[in-house]
Amino acid sequence: MQGHGLGAVRGERILFSGLNFTLGAGELVALRGVNGAGKTTLLRQLAGLSQPQAGRVDRAGRHHWISHNNGLKAHETPRRHLMHWARVWGSSAGIDEVLTMLRLKRPADVPCSLLSAGQKRRTALGRLLLEVRPVWLLDEPFNALDAEGQAWLGTLMTDHCARGGAIVAALHAAAPITPVREFTL
Amino acid sequence: MQGHGLGAVRGERILFSGLNFTLGAGELVALRGVNGAGKTTLLRQLAGLSQPQAGRVDRAGRHHWISHNNGLKAHETPRRHLMHWARVWGSSAGIDEVLTMLRLKRPADVPCSLLSAGQKRRTALGRLLLEVRPVWLLDEPFNALDAEGQAWLGTLMTDHCARGGAIVAALHAAAPITPVREFTL
Amino acid sequence: MGHMWSVLANPHRFLGFSRYAVPSAYSLGLILFAWSLYQALWRVPPDEFQGGDIMRGMFVHVPSAWLCMGLYLGLAVASFVWFIWRHELADVAARAIAPVGAAYTALCLATGSVWGKATWGTWWLWDDPRIMSVLVLFFLFLGYMALRAALETRQSAARAGAILAMIGAVNVPLIKFSVDIWASLHQGPSVIRAEGPALAAVYLHPLLIGFLGQGLLVSAMVLTLMRAEIFSQQADRLMARRLGGG
Amino acid sequence: MRAAPIRRSFVQAVMEAWSGGAGLLLPVGFFSGTAMLVPFALGSAPDVLSDIGPGMLWLALALASLVTLERVFQADLHDGALDLWVQEPAAISLVALTKTLAHWSVSGLPLVLLTPLYGLMFQVPPETTLPAMAAFGLGGLTFFLWGGVAAALSASVARGGLLIALLALPLYLPTLIFGGLTVKTGFEDSAFLFLLASTLFALGVAPPAMGAALRLAAD
Amino acid sequence: MRAAPIRRSFVQAVMEAWSGGAGLLLPVGFFSGTAMLVPFALGSAPDVLSDIGPGMLWLALALASLVTLERVFQADLHDGALDLWVQEPAAISLVALTKTLAHWSVSGLPLVLLTPLYGLMFQVPPETTLPAMAAFGLGGLTFFLWGGVAAALSASVARGGLLIALLALPLYLPTLIFGGLTVKTGFEDSAFLFLLASTLFALGVAPPAMGAALRLAAD
Numbered sequence A, B: 001m002q003g004h005g006l007g008a009v010r011g012e013r014i015l016f017s018g019l020n021f022t023l024g025a026g027e028l029v030a031l032r033g034v035n036g037a038g039k040t041t042l043l044r045q046l047a048g049l050s051q052p053q054a055g056r057v058d059r060a061g062r063h064h065w066i067s068h069n070n071g072l073k074a075h076e077t078p079r080r081h082l083m084h085w086a087r088v089w090g091s092s093a094g095i096d097e098v099l100t101m102l103r104l105k106r107p108a109d110v111p112c113s114l115l116s117a118g119q120k121r122r123t124a125l126g127r128l129l130l131e132v133r134p135v136w137l138l139d140e141p142f143n144a145l146d147a148e149g150q151a152w153l154g155t156l157m158t159d160h161c162a163r164g165g166a167i168v169a170a171l172h173a174a175a176p177i178t179p180v181r182e183f184t185l
Numbered sequence C: 001m002g003h004m005w006s007v008l009a010n011p012h013r014f015l016g017f018s019r020y021a022v023p024s025a026y027s028l029g030l031i032l033f034a035w036s037l038y039q040a041l042w043r044v045p046p047d048e049f050q051g052g053d054i055m056r057g058m059f060v061h062v063p064s065a066w067l068c069m070g071l072y073l074g075l076a077v078a079s080f081v082w083f084i085w086r087h088e089l090a091d092v093a094a095r096a097i098a099p100v101g102a103a104y105t106a107l108c109l110a111t112g113s114v115w116g117k118a119t120w121g122t123w124w125l126w127d128d129p130r131i132m133s134v135l136v137l138f139f140l141f142l143g144y145m146a147l148r149a150a151l152e153t154r155q156s157a158a159r160a161g162a163i164l165a166m167i168g169a170v171n172v173p174l175i176k177f178s179v180d181i182w183a184s185l186h187q188g189p190s191v192i193r194a195e196g197p198a199l200a201a202v203y204l205h206p207l208l209i210g211f212l213g214q215g216l217l218v219s220a221m222v223l224t225l226m227r228a229e230i231f232s233q234q235a236d237r238l239m240a241r242r243l244g245g246g
Numbered sequence D, E: 001m002r003a004a005p006i007r008r009s010f011v012q013a014v015m016e017a018w019s020g021g022a023g024l025l026l027p028v029g030f031f032s033g034t035a036m037l038v039p040f041a042l043g044s045a046p047d048v049l050s051d052i053g054p055g056m057l058w059l060a061l062a063l064a065s066l067v068t069l070e071r072v073f074q075a076d077l078h079d080g081a082l083d084l085w086v087q088e089p090a091a092i093s094l095v096a097l098t099k100t101l102a103h104w105s106v107s108g109l110p111l112v113l114l115t116p117l118y119g120l121m122f123q124v125p126p127e128t129t130l131p132a133m134a135a136f137g138l139g140g141l142t143f144f145l146w147g148g149v150a151a152a153l154s155a156s157v158a159r160g161g162l163l164i165a166l167l168a169l170p171l172y173l174p175t176l177i178f179g180g181l182t183v184k185t186g187f188e189d190s191a192f193l194f195l196l197a198s199t200l201f202a203l204g205v206a207p208p209a210m211g212a213a214l215r216l217a218a219d
């Protein structure tokens, strides 16, 4: 995945311009910057959600997207949510195993609107396990997870990169991963 | 602030029961527990937002409440939000100084729906500076803040306790504060 | 033509061009409009079949009807140009056209309604396709303005407005052909039609010249609003730079 | 009790209503649009029209109260502003009442001011204009109050739209009846008194109901 | 293109519609409630009633499409589900079309099935039942499509309710005219063909417009 000369303007403010970004196989890039620097904006441009005001993004292969809004519908249960996207993507992953890994066996059938913050986040992270995709775009993925969950996600991310995947993650605090590269906005 | 024999039932599950909780002046209590343990539930009961299924809460004095939902209206700017609550509470705090402390001078007049996650959180935290209240109830307050913001909030919390205030904060990861007591659910 | 567009797409060139175009269009338009009004009010013989003296209202009604349709087409075309090529000036134009278009549509409805009271005996007919389709046009203009005003940033306002404006464009042929498709009290076309105008020259010439005059006035108004918009954008930018943003 | 929280909740709600949609243009366009739609649905013989003219405006008012309030309390719930209000010492029912009044003043009141104009359009006799304005004012207020109760009750429901409409419709009925009669018979008749009574009743009952429903939604 | 995404977006939307509000009970109650309200607003002389009966149902259908779709796209935007759909290779316009169809089938279709019953209530001649059902079916579908465009356009607006109504009303008009005529004149007349044409037009134009509007909302 590559971004060439990316630019973003918000209101009268230029967040970034002429930004070149390359992500190679096996790389884990930590996106850093103060609040409001433009990390989320850049990630949304890389994901194709937001039209860059300048430059272009070349994508090779599909990506997974995890952001603050977990993408859960209020009426869905974790099981239904994962089943839904598994079907959409034609994945044959076993939902029960995924739920076990996420430690969501207990609240598997509770509607998402009643779940705790960490359980919602875990459900969203479950999408990463449904289908193997080369690129993961993660916006502050460790938020709301407990210590065990953070360690688990750290291992998951490291493993993904070891298998040749690539990750861009916006991060603030210390996280249980060692990024290959820091990219500061 | 004291909770006597608090109990919470969600669906078929007992989150906690017969829980006694005391918060003395100058104490900083870290609420710990795995995802879904009931930290948010307990905080909402302490705040009076949620009716305990058993037991009762005795409150002395008012408290500040910061949770995942920052409480910002989409159309409000940070300046308007802080002005609004300052007026409601009859506070005479200088909004401009508060905005400077929060590092929100620049986006002070941008509608909240356009702010970055950290900027929204900073705006909500600004309410803590509007009025001196003995108790602060904070649900994962460090989320979404950058390193500088986390350090700032840590100092703010420590100072508050040093001045005789009390804080209950649900926390997951390491935070730049040293809690007097850990309370694990 | 293509050259002219690329020249005008640049805001500075546009400001330079419109600086002279606006006053000229205002003055020429006023002269032509005044002449046609003079002809209409004092020179043209009244046509008893069209309700006597009241038919002099034609010289306002018909140009305003053509202009409000034309303005909507302008809005749709500007929206299309912006949507495809992102020429900022096209968006400025679309934004400027909307209020003028709404005003002219209201004028068309009001003059038609006054005329209708004299000839059809009623101010308003709820099931007349011509009246209704013009009313829909009015609400499209209003909806366009309301939508733009409701969105937070200029970019998203422009995009959402463009989508609405392009969909609404189907209403224009609907207005034009409404009298042919349904039974309507409104008369059929007598000027813009396949067989050529069927109007006597005494009426036709002042009408066409009046239309030209009002058209120039409308263009001048739109250009004025566009200039104001461009200036306010420049002022915003300057202000931001002063305040140390950007 | 201090007045500041109530005043501020009014200001906040007016700004919310105003900012979201082009100020007054929106309700004016909306009322005119609905008034335009109804003759098509119901036929437009001129005598029918002057008969059903006020009826159209009642329907537009009912619709406006439903679609406006639907979002208000749901948004408060989702963005966490409801949590903050519930924790205020100012009674949540008063705050809810104030919010409802604010939204009514932006989205319902314009109809009252436009009544003379619509009266002309629908060829309603001019002496009924004043009673009609009073009826639309009081009736609209009552619609917004009951609509607020319905919206607060279903704030936490995913597909609240139809539910709100269903809950509110029976509550609207008495107002609609007496309001419709007032437009026809003017102030002399007892209908106006009944309308007034139904508004006062709503003013008394709706705020605590809204308050309770909102507390429930926050829980 | 694979069919699974489209099928799943249908299922998800039906479940969303169904779960939020008591299943079919809700639209049935809603249509009955509105039908009940209108005679009060417009008077209930028997001849008037059989005249305006279908009109009421048109209004109820318009209202249902507005209040239902208002929440749909806004919720998608706020919970982040829209982000996920926009990134699918399946065209977002197809997904939006499917969602709209799903919500129509839960909240609009019941009216079609209830038409014979309402026909009895309003003493409409029985031979018009079939045309009426066709008209309510096609007309309702068109309402939902245009309502979807309006809702998608104002998904990111705080006070969208009135705005959606204002945007949708002019788009509803042709359908309302031809639909109303079809109920009166049956299949023979050209009105039915025009109704069909307006539905087909909406089916062609509304999905790309919804798609573009949703991409915009996600941006």
Ligand code: HEM
Pocket (backbone or CB within 6 Å): C050, C058, C061, C062, C065, C066, C108, C109, C110, C111, C112, C113, C115, C116, C117, C119, C120, C130, C131, C134, C135, C175, C176, C186, C187, C188, C189, C190, C191, C192
């Ligand atoms: C509110 C009511 C009315 C509306 C909305 C209305 C609208 C329009 C529109 C949109 C046109 C342009 C049509 C075209 O170019 O084909 C037009 C043209 C015209 N209208 Fe009206 N009209 C109204 C009432 C009347 C009345 C009462 C009369 C007189 C009996 C009238 C006489 C004309 C004439 C003579 C033309 C020119 C048609 C031509 O020569 O092509 N209109 N009107």
Ligand SMILES: Nc1ncnc2c1ncn2[C@@H]1O[C@H](COP(=O)(O)OP(=O)(O)OP(=O)(O)O)[C@@H](O)[C@H]1O
Pocket (backbone or CB within 6 Å): A010, A011, A012, A013, A015, A033, A034, A035, A036, A037, A038, A039, A040, A041, A042, B107, B110, B114, B115, B116, B117, B118, B119, B144, B146, C153
């Ligand atoms: N209309 C606008 N006018 C001015 N600034 C704007 C406007 N819209 C957005 N912004 C700014 O654009 C930036 C968006 O930043 P973004 O969300 O990408 O930040 P981020 O790096 O993800 O921050 P965080 O660490 O807080 O998540 C913010 O600083 C915001 O204030």
Ligand SMILES: Nc1ncnc2c1ncn2[C@@H]1O[C@H](COP(=O)(O)OP(=O)(O)OP(=O)(O)O)[C@@H](O)[C@H]1O
Pocket (backbone or CB within 6 Å): A107, A110, A114, A115, A116, A117, A118, A119, A144, A146, B010, B011, B012, B013, B015, B033, B034, B035, B036, B037, B038, B039, B040, B041, B042
């Ligand atoms: N209807 C229900 N049936 C079963 N369980 C429920 C129901 N409603 C809520 N729950 C459970 O209640 C718990 C609420 O926990 P709470 O939000 O207080 O957790 P928390 O400690 O704040 O977790 P986190 O660290 O993830 O924020 C969750 O485990 C949730 O699954």
Ligand SMILES: [Mg+2]
Pocket (backbone or CB within 6 Å): A039, A040, A041, A139, A170, B116, B117, B118
């Ligand atoms: Mg961010």
Ligand SMILES: [Mg+2]
Pocket (backbone or CB within 6 Å): A116, A117, A118, B039, B040, B041, B139, B170
């Ligand atoms: Mg929690």
